[in-house]
Amino acid sequence: MVGIDIGGTFTDLVATDEKRGVWKFKVLTTPTDPSLGALDAVQRLLEKERVDAGLVRVVIHATTLASNALLTGSVPKTALVTTAGFRDVLEIGRQNRPELYNLQVERLPALVPRRYRFEVRERIMCDGRVLEPLDKSQAILVARRIRRLGIGSVAVCLLHSYANPKHEKEVGEIFRREHPGAKLSLSSQLLPEFREYERTSTTVVNACLRPLFSDYLKRLEQGLEELGVHAPLFVMQSNSGTVLSHQASLEPARLIESGPVAGAVASKFYSSGTGSIVSLDVGGTTSKAGVWSGHGFEVTNEYEVGGRLHGSRRVEGSGYPVRFPVVDLVEVGIGGGSIAWVDDARVLHVGPQSAGASPGPACYGKGGRLPTLTDASLVLGRLSPSFLLGGELPLKPQLAYAAIDGLVAKPLRMKVIDGAIGVLRIAIAKIAEALRAATVEKGLDPREMGLVAFGGAGPMFACEVAGQLEIEKVVVPPAAGLLSSLGLLLAEPLHDSVRTVLGDAEGANGGELEKIFRGMEARAKSLLRVEGVEDRDVSYQRFVDMRYQGQSYELSVPLGNRIVTGGVIRSAIRDFHQRHQAKYGYSQPDKPVEIVNVRSYCRGKAGTIARITGALGREEGLPKKRKVWFMDGRSIECQVLQRNSLPLGSKGKGPCVIEDYDSTLVIPPQARYVIDRNGSASIAI
Numbered sequence: 001m002v003g004i005d006i007g008g009t010f011t012d013l014v015a016t017d018e019k020r021g022v023w024k025f026k027v028l029t030t031p032t033d034p035s036l037g038a039l040d041a042v043q044r045l046l047e048k049e050r051v052d053a054g055l056v057r058v059v060i061h062a063t064t065l066a067s068n069a070l071l072t073g074s075v076p077k078t079a080l081v082t083t084a085g086f087r088d089v090l091e092i093g094r095q096n097r098p099e100l101y102n103l104q105v106e107r108l109p110a111l112v113p114r115r116y117r118f119e120v121r122e123r124i125m126c127d128g129r130v131l132e133p134l135d136k137s138q139a140i141l142v143a144r145r146i147r148r149l150g151i152g153s154v155a156v157c158l159l160h161s162y163a164n165p166k167h168e169k170e171v172g173e174i175f176r177r178e179h180p181g182a183k184l185s186l187s188s189q190l191l192p193e194f195r196e197y198e199r200t201s202t203t204v205v206n207a208c209l210r211p212l213f214s215d216y217l218k219r220l221e222q223g224l225e226e227l228g229v230h231a232p233l234f235v236m237q238s239n240s241g242t243v244l245s246h247q248a249s250l251e252p253a254r255l256i257e258s259g260p261v262a263g264a265v266a267s268k269f270y271s272s273g274t275g276s277i278v279s280l281d282v283g284g285t286t287s288k289a290g291v292w293s294g295h296g297f298e299v300t301n302e303y304e305v306g307g308r309l310h311g312s313r314r315v316e317g318s319g320y321p322v323r324f325p326v327v328d329l330v331e332v333g334i335g336g337g338s339i340a341w342v343d344d345a346r347v348l349h350v351g352p353q354s355a356g357a358s359p360g361p362a363c364y365g366k367g368g369r370l371p372t373l374t375d376a377s378l379v380l381g382r383l384s385p386s387f388l389l390g391g392e393l394p395l396k397p398q399l400a401y402a403a404i405d406g407l408v409a410k411p412l413r414m415k416v417i418d419g420a421i422g423v424l425r426i427a428i429a430k431i432a433e434a435l436r437a438a439t440v441e442k443g444l445d446p447r448e449m450g451l452v453a454f455g456g457a458g459p460m461f462a463c464e465v466a467g468q469l470e471i472e473k474v475v476v477p478p479a480a481g482l483l484s485s486l487g488l489l490l491a492e493p494l495h496d497s498v499r500t501v502l503g504d505a506e507g508a509n510g511g512e513l514e515k516i517f518r519g520m521e522a523r524a525k526s527l528l529r530v531e532g533v534e535d536r537d538v539s540y541q542r543f544v545d546m547r548y549q550g551q552s553y554e555l556s557v558p559l560g561n562r563i564v565t566g567g568v569i570r571s572a573i574r575d576f577h578q579r580h581q582a583k584y585g586y587s588q589p590d591k592p593v594e595i596v597n598v599r600s601y602c603r604g605k606a607g608t609i610a611r612i613t614g615a616l617g618r619e620e621g622l623p624k625k626r627k628v629w630f631m632d633g634r635s636i637e638c639q640v641l642q643r644n645s646l647p648l649g650s651k652g653k654g655p656c657v658i659e660d661y662d663s664t665l666v667i668p669p670q671a672r673y674v675i676d677r678n679g680s681a682s683i684a685i
Contacts (some may be wrong), residue, residue: 002231003488004041004084005259006034008455009284010339010355012662013041014485015051019086023049024482026389026456026662029357029625034065035216039223045128046227053228059313060488061245066209067214070256070306070320073109075208080112081142081171082118082200083159090200098307098318100624102535108306111204111320112145116151118172120143120158126194126502127406136190139171143178151573153183155207157200161647162192162500171632183210188644189252191323193597194500202253205305209252217245234493234531236262240297241494241603244531256305259484261327261498264297266487267452270477270680275473276449278439280431280465282458284337285354287414287431288329289438291449296346298442301556308467325496330438331389334430336374336457337361342411349417362403363395371407373457375400376423379416380629382460384640387659411468421633428461429630432468439469446471452484459665462655466685471596478643478679481662493531493604495524498597512562516544516598525601533604544569545597548574548588553577554596555599569595628657630668643681 002015006029013025018450025044030037038061041214046053069075080090091110114326120139123491130638146154154175161168165188172186185207187199201377235248236258248255260281267279267290290297303326307319333352334542336362338352350373356460359368361375363385377383378400385395409419439446450473454460459476466474477483497520501513521540528538540561549556557572557579573593581587624640636655643660654667658681665681673683 001302001489002042002045002056002059003061003262003485004038004059004231005262005482005484005488006064007062007154007259007283007484008286008335008354009360010354010481011037012482012485013038013045014479014489015045015094016489017055022479023051024479024485025663026482028360033219035220035223038220042224042229046229054230056229058231058234059229060234060236060242061220061490062262062488062611063216063255064259065212066252066256066258067305069209069212071113073074075111076153076211077149077151078112078136078153078155078204078208079149080117080200080204080207081139081146081154081156081158081317082117082119082364083123084121086159086196087114087119089196090117090204093197093201094317096317098315106184107317108319111208112155114416116146117150118146118637119341122158124160124164124167126160126163128160129195130164130166134167134170134510135175136170139174140178143175145180147179148342151205153185153211154179155185155187155200155203157187157196157203159196160194161186161188161233162194162199165189165192165220166419179617183207183214184508184549185210188495190253192499193323194502196210198321198323202323204251206321210249213252213255217249217532218282221245224322226348232532236488236491237494238303238324239494239496239601240327240332240491241496242488242491244527247527252645253322255305256322257326257329259291260288260329260331260589262487263288263454263484264292264327264329264487264490265491266477266483267454268292268297269490270483270678271450271452271475273382278435278446278449278450278471280435280451280453280462281457282431282453282455282461284456285335285356285566286331286335286352287332287434287455287458288331289434290327290329291438291444293444294492299325300328301325310431332434334373335455337374338373339372340373340376340408340426344462348408348412348422348426350423350430352452355570361400365396365399366392367599369403371403371423373402373423373427373614374409375403377422377460378425380424381635381638381663382629382657384659386625387664389661395412407514415504415606416628417635421629421631424461425631428464428468430644431461433466435465435469449477452584453475454663455481455606461666462475462658463666463668463671463683472685474685476663476665476681476683479662480665481660492676493528495527495602497521497524497600497602502594502596504549504574505595508569510564510566510569511545513544513595513598513604517564517600519600520600521602524600528602529605530598531604537605539603539605541601541603543599543601544572544595546572547594547596549592549594555583556599556607600662617671626657628655628666630655636662636669646675648675648677648679 016022104290197672233245234242238257255685291373335353338351361372446469543557545554577587654671658665
């Protein structure tokens with residue numbers, strides 16, 4: 001099994017075999033074509049470790065291609081076909097504004113310009129009745145015009161098609177005849193859910209990404225074939241499950257947060273039995289925090305891609321809505337490559353701009369001149385100049401020192417060390433802000449949780465971030481800098497489905513709802529069969545989205561895998577009242593409740609999935625010592641240990657530094673650590 005995660009700075013690869021042997025590689029990302037970095041990592045695995053390409057059974061992949069394309073506007077020309085009179089729904093959006101009191105607020109431009117949005121005459125009512133048949137002759141003319149314009153990707157979103165997909169299917173058939181080369185995204189197949197703007201936006205985002213992902217995955221598969229790897233390619237979804245590459249190329253809007261979610265999946269496995277956890281992923285560009293409480297990570301269906309961040313919060317209404325389930329991660333623009341800068345008022349800032357993979361931090365010696373958090377960490381003795389990536393990426397302390405001195409310390413009239421400590425303090429405060437937003441602001445007490453830290457820079461700051469929130473336990477998994485790739489190997493195939501069934505809950509027909517659930521689950525089961533999952537290994541989770549009559553938002557109520565009956569519906573209504581009370585502080589048991597949507601999650605336990613336990617290899621290394629500066633401004637002569645020289649059960653106390661191939665763990669004074677049975681460093685603050 002091979003897992004490949006492409007991040008903003010590094011591309012990570014982790015591979016494992018049936019004997020639980022583990023290989024790991026970290027290479028610089030190739031921004032112009034991310035597949036090149038991924039294939040470079042695979043080639044290193046095959047050549048340096050002498051791995052037989054024919055023995056690779058499955059490749060699982062995560063990428064930031066979707067989010068990067070939407071953030072930069074690098075999407076291909078796309079057309080939208082919609083009901084007459086609804087051409088501008090995509091641009092009008094909702095009444096809410098991202099900045100309430102800003103009269104000059106600028107929203108993101110529509111992904112499809114008005115000249116490429118086309119109307120067809122038809123009308124279906126919200127109950128599915130056909131009010132006006134589709135004008136097929138007009139639809140044919142639209143298809144021909146789109147073909148003449150050379151537009152290869154088309155989103156089709158007709159009014160109330162979630163209730164009756166008849167007209168969208170007819171439009172699809174017309175396009176297949178008149179414009180057979182077009183990649184179609186039909187909203188009734190993609191997202192049969194009400195709310196016209198959100199459904200249109202999701203369908204358009206998917207249509208914009210389809211050509212990119214189709215070409216990208218094709219290049220990646222061809223590259224793997226040329227290397228002799230003939231295994232199926234899976235891709236990580238934002239919902240924490242994997243999907244076969246063919247299906248991923250049809251529904252790329254499901255992949256936007258694939259990489260960060262993979263790390264969150266692995267963080268729970270390596271949490272050493274801790275109940276509720278908060279995961280912290282600090283990469284090269286951003287830091288992301290997620291919460292596991294109860295039986296899974298918090299999931300949201302109200303995600304916006306490409307929007308702005310205000311601190312750790314996404315500014316609602318500033319991005320493109322995507323109504324697929326996404327593991328709810330809080331993000332801040334702080335990572336190892338975050339640039340430190342001093343403004344005209346002589347105030348120090350860190351991020352959100354990042355040096356990325358090219359040119360990277362100044363200490364990489366690849367042409368970067370701006371000081372970054374990585375440069376500050378090197379100046380403070382937290383990083384070894386010769387150990388990053390096992391010595392494959394030597395760092396240049398003199399360049400880091402010069403960058404911090406010239407652009408941080410001198411403008412602030414302080415010593416270089418003081419400037420670097422200032423960068424460290426700001427970074428840790430911002431990372432802690434993300435954790436507060438993921439916990440305290442959602443009514444959760446971080447002091448009752450464990451912190452699982454990973455990413456290339458996560459372990460370096462984890463203990464000090466935990467101290468800011470009074471978290472007493474920190475867990476750093478083995479190969480923490482590659483944990484997102486490890487998460488890919490731990491993830492399982494997953495397909496989610498939704499359908500709007502708006503109606504009174506008390507009068508709901510259990511048999512009709514059961515029929516809808518079975519239909520969604522039959523489709524998911526057929527997809528899982530193609531992915532190699534046997535029927536006996538499929539598990540189901542059912543939900544109903546409910547709300548009080550007159551509300552404009554709903555809550556998901558789990559049904560487990562129970563057959564829907566009148567009793568199950570009445571039990572769900574009682575659960576809804578309790579959940580509303582817990583979330584909003586009040587409930588109205590005497591008010592009518594509506595069922596808005598039904599949802600189904602179908603997860604498969606594939607035979608290829610294996611659990612990785614234990615440390616990743618063993619190396620003997622003599623302890624060294626290095627002067628390290630901490631947040632209080634003190635420098636301490638710290639013992640420096642190699643992670644792979646510490647067997648299971650090893651114990652020790654801070655201050656010390658534990659270096660690994662992919663990350664560096666800094667343990668402050670008074671803290672104690674033990675290497676647990678999973679190979680994780682469990683630290684008591």
